[in-house]
Amino acid sequence: xxxxxxxxxxxxxxxxxxxxxxxxxxxxxxxxxxxxxxxxxxxxxxxxxxxxxxxxxxxxxxxxxxxxxxxxxxxxxxxxxxxxxxxxxxxxxxxxxxxxxxxxxxxxxxxxxxxxxxxxxxxxxxxxxxxxxxxxxxxxxxxxxxxxxxxxxxxxxxxxxxxxxxxxxxxxxxxxxxxxxxxxxxxxxxxxxxxxxxxxxxxxxxxxxxxxxxxxxxxxxxxxxxxxxxxxxxxxxxxxxxxxxxxxxxxxxxxxxxxxxxxxxxxxxxxxxxxxxxxxxxxxxxxxxxxxxxxxxxxxxxxxxxxxxxxxxxxxxxxxxxxxxxxxxxxxxxxxxxxxxxxxxxxxxxxxxxxxxxxxxxxxxxxxxxxxxx
Amino acid sequence: xxxxxxxxxxxxxxxxxxxxxxxxxxxxxxxxxxxxxxxxxxxxxxxxxxxxxxxxxxxxxxxxxxxxxxxxxxxxxxxxxxxxxxxxxxxxxxxxxxxxxxxxxxxxxxxxxxxxxxxxxxxxxxxxxxxxxxxxxxxxxxxxxxxxxxxxxxxxxxxxxxxxxxxxxxxxxxxxxxxxxxxxxxxxxxxxxxxxxxxxxxxxxxxxxxxxxxxxxxxxxxxxxxxxxxxxxxxxxxxxxxxxxxxxxxxxxxxxxxxxxxxxxxxxxxxxxxxxxxxxxxxxxxxxxxxxx
Numbered sequence: 001x002x003x004x005x006x007x008x009x010x011x012x013x014x015x016x017x018x019x020x021x022x023x024x025x026x027x028x029x030x031x032x033x034x035x036x037x038x039x040x041x042x043x044x045x046x047x048x049x050x051x052x053x054x055x056x057x058x059x060x061x062x063x064x065x066x067x068x069x070x071x072x073x074x075x076x077x078x079x080x081x082x083x084x085x086x087x088x089x090x091x092x093x094x095x096x097x098x099x100x101x102x103x104x105x106x107x108x109x110x111x112x113x114x115x116x117x118x119x120x121x122x123x124x125x126x127x128x129x130x131x132x133x134x135x136x137x138x139x140x141x142x143x144x145x146x147x148x149x150x151x152x153x154x155x156x157x158x159x160x161x162x163x164x165x166x167x168x169x170x171x172x173x174x175x176x177x178x179x180x181x182x183x184x185x186x187x188x189x190x191x192x193x194x195x196x197x198x199x200x201x202x203x204x205x206x207x208x209x210x211x212x213x214x215x216x217x218x219x220x221x222x223x224x225x226x227x228x229x230x231x232x233x234x235x236x237x238x239x240x241x242x243x244x245x246x247x248x249x250x251x252x253x254x255x256x257x258x259x260x261x262x263x264x265x266x267x268x269x270x271x272x273x274x275x276x277x278x279x280x281x282x283x284x285x286x287x288x289x290x291x292x293x294x295x296x297x298x299x300x301x302x303x304x305x306x307x308x309x310x311x312x313x314x315x316x317x318x319x320x321x322x323x324x325x326x327x328x329x330x331x332x333x334x335x336x337x338x339x340x341x342x343x344x345x346x347x348x349x350x351x352x353x354x355x356x357x358x359x360x361x362x363x364x365x366x367x368x369x370x371x372x373x374x
Numbered sequence: 375x376x377x378x379x380x381x382x383x384x385x386x387x388x389x390x391x392x393x394x395x396x397x398x399x400x401x402x403x404x405x406x407x408x409x410x411x412x413x414x415x416x417x418x419x420x421x422x423x424x425x426x427x428x429x430x431x432x433x434x435x436x437x438x439x440x441x442x443x444x445x446x447x448x449x450x451x452x453x454x455x456x457x458x459x460x461x462x463x464x465x466x467x468x469x470x471x472x473x474x475x476x477x478x479x480x481x482x483x484x485x486x487x488x489x490x491x492x493x494x495x496x497x498x499x500x501x502x503x504x505x506x507x508x509x510x511x512x513x514x515x516x517x518x519x520x521x522x523x524x525x526x527x528x529x530x531x532x533x534x535x536x537x538x539x540x541x542x543x544x545x546x547x548x549x550x551x552x553x554x555x556x557x558x559x560x561x562x563x564x565x566x567x568x569x570x571x572x573x574x575x576x577x578x579x580x581x582x583x584x585x586x587x588x589x590x591x592x593x594x595x596x597x598x599x600x601x602x603x604x605x606x607x608x609x610x611x612x613x614x615x616x617x618x619x620x621x622x623x624x625x626x627x628x629x630x631x632x633x634x635x636x637x638x639x640x641x642x643x644x645x646x647x648x649x650x651x652x653x654x655x656x657x658x659x660x661x662x663x664x665x666x667x
Contacts, residue, residue, distance in 0.1 A: 078556055098559040111557035115575045124571070128562035176562065 026090075027180055027212050028052040028075055033084035034236075035070050044070045046236035047084070052180075052214060057206050059215045059223035062233035063259070068216045071233075072182050075214065076105050089179060099128070104178040106186045110169035112157040118144075118168045119153040125176040143175040146205065163194045170202075174209060181206075183215045187222065199225055220260050224248060232256050249302075254372055257300035262332075264301045264342050270294050270371060279369060283338025286315045286366040298372040305368040306344035308333060313363035321358045324351045335362050417633060424626035431623070442627035449624055455612035456628065462524060462608060463592040466531040471585045473532070474539020475577065479569070481540070482547040493544070500537035507533055508601030515602070522604035530602045531592045538591065539584040546580035547573075579646045586643040590636045 029052075035045035045067040052058045060068040073079040074086055077098035085092050093101060104125070112121050122143060126136045144150045147167040157165055166186060173181055186202075187195045203226045206213045217223055223230045224244040232239045232247060232255070240252040251257035258265055268281035270292050277288045281299045310316040319337035331351025333344045344362055354360070427437035447453060481492045499507060511530050512522075520526050550573065558568040596610045603611060609632075613625055 076556075076560055078560075097564070098556070099562045099564050103560075105557070105560045107553050107557060109551070109553060111551065111553040113554060113557070113572055124558075124563075125561035128558075128567060128571075172561065 024054040024056070026051045027054045027088065028214065029085075029087040029090075030071070031085040031087065033071075033074065033081045033086060035067070035074065035079060036082045043067075043082075043236045045074070045081075048233075048236075048238055049084075050231060050238065050241065052212060053229075055210050055212055056228040057203065057213045057215065057226055059217060059227040059230040060233060061217055061220060061223040061230055061260075063218055065235075066233040067236040068218075068233050069184060072105070072184055072214065072216045075101075075180065076103055076182055077101050102179040103182060104173040104176060104180075105182040105184065106166075106169050106173045108184045108186065108188055110157075110165045110186075112165055112168055112172070114157055116156070117153065118149065118155055118157070118160070118171075121157070121168060122153075122172045122175050124172065129176065139175055143171045146174070146208070147171045162190050163198065166190065166198065170205070174205075174211070177209075178211065180212045180214060183213060185217055185219075186215075187217075187219075195222075202226060224260070232259065234259070249368075250370055251300055251372060254298050254300070257298075257370065257372060262303045262343070262345070264299075264303065264306065264340075266299055266340055267296065268299050269296045279366075279371065281369075282340035284315070284317055284340060286369060288366070288369075288371065292371055300370040300372055301342070301364060301368060303332065303343050303345040306335075306342050306362055306364050308335075308344050308346050308350060308360060308362055310361040310363050313365045313368075315366050316361055316363040318359065318361055321354050321356055321360055323356060324354050326351060335360060337362065420626050421630045421633070423623060424630040426623070429623060431626075442623040443631075445622075445624040446628050449622075452609075452612060452624060452628065455607050455609045458524070458606050459593060459608035459610070462527050462531065463589050465524075465528045466535055466592040467585050467588050469528070470532055470535040470539050470588050471581055474536045474584060475543050475581055477536065477540040478543035478547055479573075481544055493540075496540050497537045499533040504534075504595075504597030505601075508598035511598070512601040522602060523606065526602040526604070527599055527608065530598045531595060534595075534598070535588040535592055538587055539581070542584040542587065543577055543580050546577055550576055583643040583646040586639045586646075590639055594632070594636070 028050075030048045030050040033045055033048045034043050036043050048067070048071060050071075060071060062068045070079060074081055075088070077093065077096060080094065085094065087093065088101060088103065112118075113124070116124070119140060123136050123140045126139060131139070140153075141150065144153055147170050149164065149167050149171060152160065152164060152168075157168070160168065166189075169186070183202075187198050190198060199222055202213075202215075206226075215223070215226065224247075227244050229241065229243055230247055231241045234255050240247055240256045242250075247256060248260055251260065251263075254265055257263045266281055268279060270277060270279050270288055272278075272294060277290050277292050277294070279286050279288045279292075279299065305313075307313055317337045319335040319342070322334040322336050322341060325332040325334075326348065329348060331346050331348050333346050333351055333354060335342050335344060342362060342364075422435075423431050424442055425438050425440070426435060427439035427441070446456075477492075477496050481489045481496070484492060508530065511526070511533065515522070515526050515529075520529070554572055554576075555568055558572040559565075563571060593608075594610050595608075596614065599608050599611060607615065609628070613629065616622070616625060
């Protein structure tokens, strides 16, 4: 912070100093940030602390109303925190207007200027920063090439399809080479196929340009497939921060377990039985790691971790089929086992072969059962 | 025209009913036409006499002429009233467009209860009867020492045209996507540059429409002008004063010209306002409201 305040110019690109090669420096830091909107009684953002590192693709995932967009808007400078601090590159940005922050946003509705051609839209940030004319031309062409929009540069926004507008908005936000790119559900308005295509393109783009992306979404698929790390938010606070794999396989809270993917959730206990740590979930018992805390807890087991054959896991239990739900590419089979209903994800053809009330053996790996506090 | 087929079936009742229906629709049409006759006959009449080759304003038609249009230039008092009135209106348009747009932007960017209060304060002068506004301005100007003449009339006209511009521009402003201003700020433009590069270009047509409306409103205003004019009359005041002596056909000619020009201006103004609503807002607005849920 001190160095930054000494030199009026922007500090050098982070991540090149090489002080800690394993952990790049923090670009965006939330320091116990809360936000209460005027006239609101509850906090939209409630005590969020978060470090976003240079060059990473960071997603903030949560249902609507979880405060994720508020967090993004506070980074951009459209909203001010009610308490706490936000640091961009180590500098407290309280009171710094959006146009003096080295951060650009891709808006949900793209917010392309309707009276300007795509070219004029993309050159806008450069013109506002009074970049030299020849450099503007060069960088606009370069950036439009990056998003494969060179041929459409003379068009106006209303002459473009949703996907093209999306790419134009991306180009406009990237052309100024901001330290951080903020994306507010940028794929929300696109249809499914285009969305999946854009997911890949976005991830690739982020790797190519090396700019830190902060991506807000309510779509777990997007967050899981693109992020280096992600935060899961609910009712204004952060439930868990981690890599997609950590968040998916080791949810910290029942909310995360329930929100991401589909999981069997239930209450049980962990006890010590003749030297071994054992979990009890209804009538099902299974060994747990020796360092697992004892006492009542919640358990989570992913649908796809439950198998309908007895050989697939180390724990096999007998139960009866309660219901089979056909999902197209797969089936969800609900099996009643000793007071617990376990849902298994099975190939569709296996689901077809089952009937309600039929006895069946299901199995799972004890190591895939996650113990959750609360 | 389904009545013939209907009356084929059970004869008496239905045909009575259909006859009544015809009579009723005739009355409806007659009333409808009467309203239009009432509205347009005077306009057409004055137009006809403008081309009538006679100084007497009565039928029968005594031949087609354009001499009354030529006579406008020769009538010194009429011509100076026309040019004076035009200079008043052009000044009013220039000032009202700028001030009205400024008010609209201020009202639009204010938060809380302020917009409602500000807007009401701007609009009230436009709602107050012209007589009240004219008289109170005349008294005030006399107290302050503003002489009756060009500037007193201009100020008087601004009192009711600035609200018009404010309302037209504000309507457009409220329809603009707020994320566009945010995007502009996000991309490095401060408030002024955002207004200049993003907001103003999208207001241009609304301001143009408001200016055209202001021009027609100011040009034929009588009541307020009557209280504020000095020795030089505006065109409507001059025409009104002439009617007391029985007016000459060149007045028919100039009124016809003004009528035609104002109709054209108003059509342009409404077209501009309508077109403005359409091209950008069409898709964008729909999408916005869907997201709003």
